[in-house]
Amino acid sequence: MKKYKVSEECIGCRACAEVAGDNFEINDNNIAYLKMQPGNEDEEAKCEEAMDICPVEAISVYKNEETDLPDAIVAGSNIKATLDKHPELKQVLINLSPMFKRMQNPALYNTLARFANFNDAAKVTGLSVCEILHTLNHQLGTESKLLKIMPECIKITHDEIEDESTEITWKESPELYIYNNNTIEDLVEKTSILSPQENIVIISTEKPDELLKVANGLNFNFNIEKNREYRVSIFNPAEKEELLPWKERKEDFEVLDVRKMTTDPFDVILKKAYSTEDDNGFVLVQRFEPHPMINMLSEMDFEHMTEQKAATEFWIYFHKKVSKIDDSDTSTTKVNAVIQSATPVAYPVIMRLLQSDKIRKHINIKELKVW
Ligand code: SF4
Structure with missing residues (x-):
């Protein structure tokens, strides 16, 4: 039985999938791929027809299985390297288990898939490694190659x-x-x-x-x-890089522009301040220099510098000094807290909470809203 392949010339016209729908499919990138190599004469005839009608001659037949076919995918094959080479296999994996949908998340694809192999994938998804390899190699037409090496491959463990x-x-x-x-x-x-x-x-x-x-x-x-x-x-055992003084890296701070806010930005600014880590900072852009806020944040260990860029445009760079919190207490959990207040009367209480090292060490403020 012949084995077919689709080259990068494919323009996604779908003609092959119309003619030989059991064997060709169009992936999310609008490129045809071999869903399954032909398994009988009828399918092979349809694949031949698809090859004939392809307008850009993107379909061809593997000439020599030993030399022309790609290498078999084995248990130790790296997932990212494999999928970069055969992107059509992503959909095949998703069809096998919805857990492979994680590969559609770029962050996971560039981390997890980069270090994982198909043996790992089998453990995570609960599928047998044989089932994964059989399906992928069947797709590529490399099953016979796989069968020659499979006994060793499936012994790879963690x-x-x-x-x-x-x-x-x-x-x-x-x-x-x-x-x-x-x-x-x-x-x-x-x-x-x-x-x-x-x-x-x-x-x-x-x-x-x-x-x-x-x-x-x-x-x-x-x-x-x-x-x-x-x-x-x-x-992570890597050595820390020496940081520049904060005023030399203030342009990298996140900008919080509150000039167009129609409500009091107090809670937004406080929440930003609370979530800012030591030796880091943020830039508050306001129509005026907000002295009360500057005073409040200075009590939370923030230092600042102000630049007036225009008549009604002030950039206040806030930098959080390195905390002197005593960390000898080895408590292992922080309690999540939500603070909401419908009156500014609560400002002083909230400030007390935020200024307390002890409270900050034990409470994680998930939401802070004052209106
Ligand atoms: S017929 Fe050719 S160009 Fe059209 S989708 Fe199939 S492989 Fe691609």
């Missing part, structure tokens, strides 16, 4: 990664994150962007294979403990 678990030599963050199906995307992203000398601690009932793969791929140190559940501590 044991090698677990062997890399190291002693904890870093000061762990007091926050604990729970790893489950709902948090996985968020935690993979958090892990992949850990700054030098930062760490993240995760608790999970299942072994968090995806995070370990990302940590391993980024050369982070990690420690795994298994008791009733998994406790994973991941640390």
Whole structure:
């Protein structure tokens, strides 16, 4: 039976899918791909017809299976490298399991898929690795190649990664994150962007294979403990770069322009201030220099400098000094709080809350709204 392929010349006219719909399909990028190689003479005849009517001669037949066909996809094949080479396989994977829809998220595709192989994918999706490989190689027409090498491929496991678990030599963050199906995307992203000398601690009932793969791929140190559940501590060992003085990097601060706001911007500014990390800052753009706000923020350890750019355009650069909070307390959880007030009478109380190191250490203000 002949095996067909579609080249990059395809213009997505859909003619092949009309003629041989069992074998050709059009992907999300409007390019045809082989949904399935022909399995009988009738399908082969339809594929021949599709090849004949293709207006740009994008369809051709593999001449020699040994030399012309692509390499077989095996358990250890890297997912991103494979999908970059055969983008049509993304849809095939999604058809196998909706969990592969994660590959449509660019952040996950560039982190998770970059470090994961199909053995990992099988563990995460619950599919058998044989089913994934069989389907993908069938799609490419490389099943016979796969069958020659498959016994070795499916023995690849995560044991090698677990062997890399190291002693904890870093000061762990007091926050604990729970790893489950709902948090996985968020935690993979958090892990992949850990700054030098930062760490993240995760608790999970299942072994968090995806995070370990990302940590391993980024050369982070990690420690795994298994008791009733998994406790994973991941640390970026890269050295911190020396930062320039804040006034030399103030142009990089996020800009908060409140000039067109029709309501009092107090809560927006306070929320921004509260979420600003030490030695970081933001720029408040206002029609006037807001002295009361500057005084309030100075009590929250912000220093500032003002630039008047026009008669009614003031840029106030706020920089948060490095906190002197005593972190000897090893509390591991912060309580989430929502503060809402329908009266400005609450301003002083809110200010007290925000100024208190003790309260800030134990409470995470999820929402702050004063109107
Ligand atoms: S007939 Fe040719 S150009 Fe048209 S969709 Fe199929 S492969 Fe692409």
